[in-house]
Amino acid sequence: MRKILFASALALSFIACKENRPENPPIVANAVDNAESSVSGSLKESYRSDDMIDQIYAELLKIDTNLKTLDERVTKIYQDSEKVLASYEPIIRKSESYYQDAHQKAVAIKDSLLKKEVEQQIKISKDQYSLKINNIKELIKKINTNTEAITDQYTAFKIRKTLPEIQKYQNAHPLKTDSLEHFITRQQNLLNELKNMK
Template sequence: MKKFGFLLLPILLFSCKENSSIKKNADLPSEEKNVVENIETKSTDPFQKTYRTNAGMVEDIYSQLLLKDKNLAKLDTQIKNLNTKTTETISVYENVLANSDNYYKDAQQKTTTFKDSLMRKKVDSVMVNSFNNYAEKTANVRNYIAAAKSNITIINDNYDSFKIFKTLPEIEKYQNTNSFDLTNINKLMAEQNKILTELKKAK
């Protein structure tokens, strides 16, 4: 099998060559430059690329746009702050409600263990009456909480939609500047087929 060692050399050399059909971002006119190139980083695997965050391509591309557009950055900060404020504000109300809700659940659980059925019915009746009164008193705040949660979900969905529309042109620029001809891949396949033929002859 020694005679096949030299056949691996062309492929190894070929794999190290830069694909001349790929345009460099720095060499492009400003209207063709894309931000996708800025988020790519080389991994230890030459056939794999990793990205700066685990948030995904849309978020990574959008983060590059934020660096270039102060208005976008301001909007992003406002929405992030609103999400934080929404969570913090709602949690105050929910924590108070949770204490009472947990109390009624705990009391109900205890009455199920009563051996005296008359006592159980008496306690259950009092607890149900108290629970219904509390539910009526807190119905308004629960509705507000539900509305606030719905609003922030709608805001975030709209913002994600906005991000997609803002980043779509960037990925399309990237696609346009990375259009390949088939010369190099055809050369590679020719080298592969040559080795495959030699291997078959060696059997």
């Protein structure tokens, strides 16, 4: 009997919730549909997006030609950086891989005098190559450091540029507690009712 009463009460509470939905549409849907911010379109499309900053910034790019030009320059510097490094890194990587393989094979030589001689030759060649490419490695390191710095600065810029937009959105859609408090009261009433059932 108790199970039937409990199931009935639960079913009634679900029906009551469904009946009240038209009066209180979801807050998020209303906020997005009625957004007065200049980025309302992106907010609506990317409600479940992981990266709201890029979504909002993309909207700003559509209306600000200076921002769009800056974004194109940043994208181009990333692409060019990859192209510049692409012609150096495989050569260096293959050379380093060669010396590693040569050392491993030399270690396997059973004749100790021959092993020592070959290891010495490998070391001389490797040291000479290291000296030759030392400056190149430093320049590559500088390019990578600069790329990281550009990424950091551009990320900070995007955050600063989009903060006022999300604040406009928030100010245009203040969230009230009425619906939440009303629903908690309904829950509490049902809980009390269930506790008093015999």
